[in-house]
Amino acid sequence: MYKIAVASGKGGTGKTTVSTNLSHYLAQEQAILLADMDVEEPDSHIFVQGQLWQEKKVYKEVPTLIxxxxxxxxxxxxxxxxxxxxxxxxxxxxxxxxxxxxxxxxxxxxxxAIEMKPQMLGQLTQINDKNLTFLEARLDIGQEQAVPLIKQSFDFIKENIPAEIGIIDSPPGSSCPVVETVKNCDFVFLVTEPSPFGLNDLKIAVDTVKLLKKDFAIIINKDDGEENIIRDYCSKEDLEILAAIPEKQSIAELYSRGSLIYEEDVDFLGEIQKIASKVNSLMRRKR
Amino acid sequence: MKIAVSTVGTKKDSKLEPRFGRANYFVVYDTETKEYTFIDNQEIQETAHGAGPQTSQKIFDAGVNVILTGNGPGKNAFQVLEAGNIKMFICKEDITAEEVITKYLNNELKAFEN
Missing domain, CATH: 3.30.70.20 (Alpha-Beta Plaits)
Known part of the structure; x- marks a missing residue:
């Protein structure tokens, strides 16, 4: 499977917007996996209907004393x-x-004097909706470690899901959970927004992805269509801006209703098509 | 009895540090000898996770009976301190180690409950 991580530095820039719309769009023509690895608060499921296929509890081994x-x-x-x-x-x-x-x-x-016993970490849920296979990894309340859950989610994907393309909705930030997610992927889409926080965190995310030696492209969300700090940064650093989703209230309204945005907004559709054709060209190169 | 106060410095006039696990120092007062010493906990800044238990371990190993701190220890630290039979009291004021110890000895501090 060719896996693309949809990551960001800053939270709330539009990872889930891009992941869910892109997966549904691509699934019109081919088998796609959408995996939500934002294990601390997964929310992609809001945009997925379909049939519960299987659930699996995930454990980690912890020591006990004899x-x-x-x-x-x-x-x-x-x-x-x-x-x-x-x-x-x-x-x-x-x-x-x-x-x-x-x-x-x-x-x-x-x-x-020590033996190991399993402790429950969280749960994987697989939902099937025609061409789209959705996997959610959810950490239990009170559990602190996302990494072992993410690791086991990728093992599960390898063993259970035959799709050739995987869109991986990643956790925000650039710490261990993101590193674990990106490490397991082939390409990274970094979603950002033209705000000072967006830029600051994008720089950190770019450094992280470079350290992991992964190829990546930038997607600007809430773009004002003009010169802005993200465009400046990308042109200075010679980074590819793959798509720019316009700042529009109607897009935010569609999202908050749990709708697929590309079905109703033609500007958004245009940007999703750009991202989708990048995915397809990456796939062709791989083949 | 040994009383340890989480502090920003090493002296009895050093200010109370509100954090327990990540405090750089603990000023320690021995009620029998009336002497002040301190515990250097600066290495905790190098620790990514588990600062609470590690600091608590240090406090226990130093033979402390009572800790005085600002916000109160976190869940893990609380567990260690309680198992080690160390009493915990909190003070929200911006005062020195000596002043908070005086308050404790006058029964003016609130016991910390998890």
């Missing part, structure tokens, strides 16, 4: 790189939210 084997030597605490283990005298306390399931404590315990 009390009668523990002598309180503190080795597990020393080797934990994530401060997930505290020793009060000879008492061991585990903080499972901080645990990265690296198994160092289990492997290095001189008394084999």
């Amino acid at each position: 009390k009668d084997k523990c002598v309180g030597c503190g080795r597990c605490k020393e080797v934990c790189a994530f401060n997930a283990i505290t020793m009060l005298g000879k008492r061991v306390l585990f903080f499972n939210e901080l645990c990265h399931s690296c198994y160092a404590c289990l492997e290095l315990c001189p008394h084999q």
